Amino acid sequence: MSKLIITENPNNWKFQINDVRVITPGEYFSDTQLIKTKNIKILNFCRSYQYQSLGYYVSLLAEARGHKVMPRIANIQDFRYPSLIREDSLDFDELIQDTLKAIDVKTVEMRIYMGRTQQDSFLKLSNLLFNLLQTPLLKARFIKKDKKWLLQSINPISNTDIPENEKELLRSSLENYFLGKKTFGKNISRKKYDLAILVNPDEVSAPSNARAIQKFVKAADKTGFSIDLLTRNDYSKLIQYDALFIRETTNVNHHTFRFAKKAESEGLVVIDDSESILKCTNKVYLNELLQANNIPTPKSMIVRKETPVEQLYTFGFPFVLKQPDSCFSKGVMKINNESELVPALQSLFQNSELLIAQEFMPTSFDWRIGIINNQPLYVCKYFMARNHWQIVNWSKLKDKDGKAETLAMKDAPEQLLKTALQATKLIGDSLYGVDIKEANGQYYVIEVNDNPSIDSGIEDKIMKDQLYLNIMDTFLQRVKSY
Known part of the structure; x- marks a missing residue:
């Protein structure tokens, strides 16, 4: 990707930076090669950004040409x-x-x-x-x-x-800023395309463990990307990349969503894209979407503060209450009897005006089907945590997770895969994990995750490094098609 600094007096620029050209606004306006080239990053150092000044027009035309410029017109307006x-x-x-x-x-x-x-x-x-x-x-x-x-x-x-x-x-x-990006490993030459992975080193239950992140880095390098690991403090660096891979738990009211929106506005290929985050992280939306499209789900209903408590008795006990943005089994409560219901409602309504009530389906495991680009990626069974009704027991410090079993795609039930694909096609063509319950030979979608777990030793147990290469190849094909 070409890198430019634009200033009225390049001759006054007293130092050089490798692979960065310093040019005037006039050169930028008139150079036909620059007009045709899309893959350009620009720092606008003009004296003024006032309306209709040279600096203003540099940023304005850069955005019109599809170049990544700082500052953008929206920033100038601020x-x-x-x-x-x-x-x-x-x-x-x-x-x-x-x-x-x-x-x-x-x-x-x-x-x-x-x-x-x-x-x-x-x-x-x-x-x-x-x-x-x-x-x-x-x-x-x-x-x-x-x-x-x-x-x-x-x-x-x-x-x-x-x-x-x-x-x-x-x-x-x-x-x-231009050259000192954090790279994984030493003496790695920059490649044609740049990919950023957003991670949170302090996250307790990150979507990928450290070993999986290393494998993503190696797969990206092999696919043709230079790769950097970013954290929430690197928001300003997004302009430098061609693609963003979010490997941190997402939410709408969260910096991960802002990263996705910013990256999309800069023309980056993004997984998880902001629309998938918006749709998948809200269980109220997912519930309506799946039911409206006749995707099998457990019996469920939207609960408001005005909903009569007696109406929930129709589920029978036990049943499940969920916050719309719950994830990793958090914000989900099993209601065993009437005495537990009102306190649970009071607690969950503190964070949301709407809840989801869902029938309880006791199973020894949940299916998880990983999907990318509308193609199955992996199939796992996540078994319930010991002496618990969920796959994660947050009340324990140790052994809180149930065991996992990964299957070869050929061994997965055909109807299971079909149900998962029907659900994700309603969302988009990004990377998803579909949680499914199996009961009496039928498959019921519990939820679609926009940021599914991919841990080394679990989801990659069958495909090994090919799983990571498949994901990186999706990025590469989408970057090339932009």
């Missing part, structure tokens, strides 16, 4: 409403106060270069501001009023406004 930016700063007021608490003066200014600043103690705050405003060079001003620090202003600055003693910081920040 600076027209400084009061809204100050209101946004209230969301991280605790970080502002903690960062500046030891400062004795009444005013603090910081210049931010791609998220970095001169003072190491300001790094977390400067990186947050950069992620918020997605603009290469910024100057933030804080004032202390009534013993409380406030963000007074934040504005873009030109590279001509940078003090001489901070130009080395600018150079290293740009080099780090």
Whole structure:
């Protein structure tokens, strides 16, 4: 992917960065080769982003050409409403106060270069501001009023406004941004396409264990991707990639959804895509979708605060109550009798206006069918945790998970696979895991997961490394078709 820095005076640019061209706005506007080329990343360093200025038109035309540019027009527009930016700063007021608490003066200014600043103690705050405003060079001003620090202003600055003693910081920040991406392993040359995997190293029940992530990295490298592992703090780096693979538990009210939306807006191939996250993480939606399309499911109903309690007795005891965004067996309660029902409703309604009530189907295991691109990927049996009714028992610190058994595709029941595919085709063609109960020879869809488990030693037990290669090949074919 080509990388450009655009500034009015390239001759004043005192340093070079490998594989990065520095050109003028005029060159960018008129170069026919650039107009035709889609795979370009741009940092817009023009002196001004004011409406109809050169800087404004660089970003505007870059978006029209399908190039990945920073700042985007939407970011430029944010600076027209400084009061809204100050209101946004209230969301991280605790970080502002903690960062500046030891400062004795009444005013603090910081210049931010791609998220970095001169003072190491300001790094977390400067990186947050950069992620918020997605603009290469910024100057933030804080004032202390009534013993409380406030963000007074934040504005873009030109590279001509940078003090001489901070130009080395600018150079290293740009080099780090363009070339210093976190790579897995040493001495790996960059390939034609770049893939980012979003992970959370601290997640207790991540969709993939560490060994599986390593296998994804190797498969991506073999397929033709340079690969980097990102965390939630790397939001601003998405512009650098061709594809994003989310291997962190997703939710709509969560940074994973923002990552997916941002990546899609930048033209990246994304798994899990935002629409799949939106549909799969809400069990109310899934319940309506599956029932409306005659997909077999356990008997279920939507429960509101106004729903008469007696109406739930029709399920018989025990039955199951679910929060719409429950996952990994959390937010799901088994109701054994009338005395458990009202406290359970009160607890679950604290987080959602709607719930799902579902008949209880006791089985020794749940089927899980992994699907990508409308093709089966793996088939597993997840057995219930010991002395528990779910596959995960969160009340235990050890041995909380039931055993798992992976089957060859040829050994999976044909109707099982057919039911799973019918369900996922209603969502899209991304990567899914379909949970299915088997009772009396029939198959019932419990839910469709947009971020299914793929752990080394379990889901890959039959296909081995080919499972990871199949997923990476899907990414490659979609990147090529863009």
